[in-house]
Amino acid sequence: MAKAENSDGEKLVKAFHGAHHAHGRCVGRALSRADALCRQRGARLTTMRRRVLELIWDSHKAVKAYDLLDRLSDGEKPVRPPTVYRALEFLMAHGLVHRVDSLNAFVGCSGADADHNAQFLICQQCGDVSEMDGAAIGKAVARQAQLAGFTVRRQTVELHGECPRCTAS
Ligand SMILES: [Zn+2]
Numbered sequence: 429m430a431k432a433e434n435s436d437g438e439k440l441v442k443a444f445h446g447a448h449h450a451h452g453r454c455v456g457r458a459l460s461r462a463d464a465l466c467r468q469r470g471a472r473l474t475t476m477r478r479r480v481l482e483l484i485w486d487s488h489k490a491v492k493a494y495d496l497l498d499r500l501s502d503g504e505k506p507v508r509p510p511t512v513y514r515a516l517e518f519l520m521a522h523g524l525v526h527r528v529d530s531l532n533a534f535v536g537c538s539g540a541d542a543d544h545n546a547q548f549l550i551c552q553q554c555g556d557v558s559e560m561d562g563a564a565i566g567k568a569v570a571r572q573a574q575l576a577g578f579t580v581r582r583q584t585v586e587l588h589g590e591c592p593r594c595t596a597s
């Protein structure tokens with residue numbers, strides 16, 4: 429993951445990965461981060477929650493809940509939708525996955541440990557989703573909303589376009 433600084437000295441994470449990057453490392457990093465975070469917070473990363481997180485990290489594309497359900501139900505015992513939704517809610521509450529509203533799907537959080545407003549870069553060609561943690565962007569949006577007398581409860585910034593790889597090809 430390449431990190432760049434913008435003019436404010438703010439760290440912007442450029443998380444687009446090449447097609448053949450060592451994705452196992454992304455998965456490994458995400459899972460050990462989840463383990464550490466849950467241990468630190470005294471939260472239980474159950475087998476089901478960990479499995480859901482793993483499946484979401486299968487690629488950098490956003491995953492829909494029913495795809496997770498499909499893949500979890502591979503074996504003898506079918507998994508029920510509430511089980512998956514509860515696992516997703518846990519993972520979202522701990523900032524380990526984000527919901528990409530426009531796709532109605534979930535991606536693993538590659539970034540900060542603290543609460544953060546992510547901005548998502550969504551590639552319309554390959555479907556990869558990357559996360560920018562531009563705190564200044566979040567603040568600017570919140571400030572504009574405040575000026576309009578609007579109380580923000582949740583903020584979602586999603587940008588649709590082409591990732592560097594698809595732009596190049
Ligand atoms: Zn990866």
Ligand SMILES: [Zn+2]
Nearest residue numbers: 537538539546
């Ligand atoms: Zn995030």
Ligand SMILES: [Zn+2]
Nearest residue numbers: 551554591594
């Ligand atoms: Zn792409």
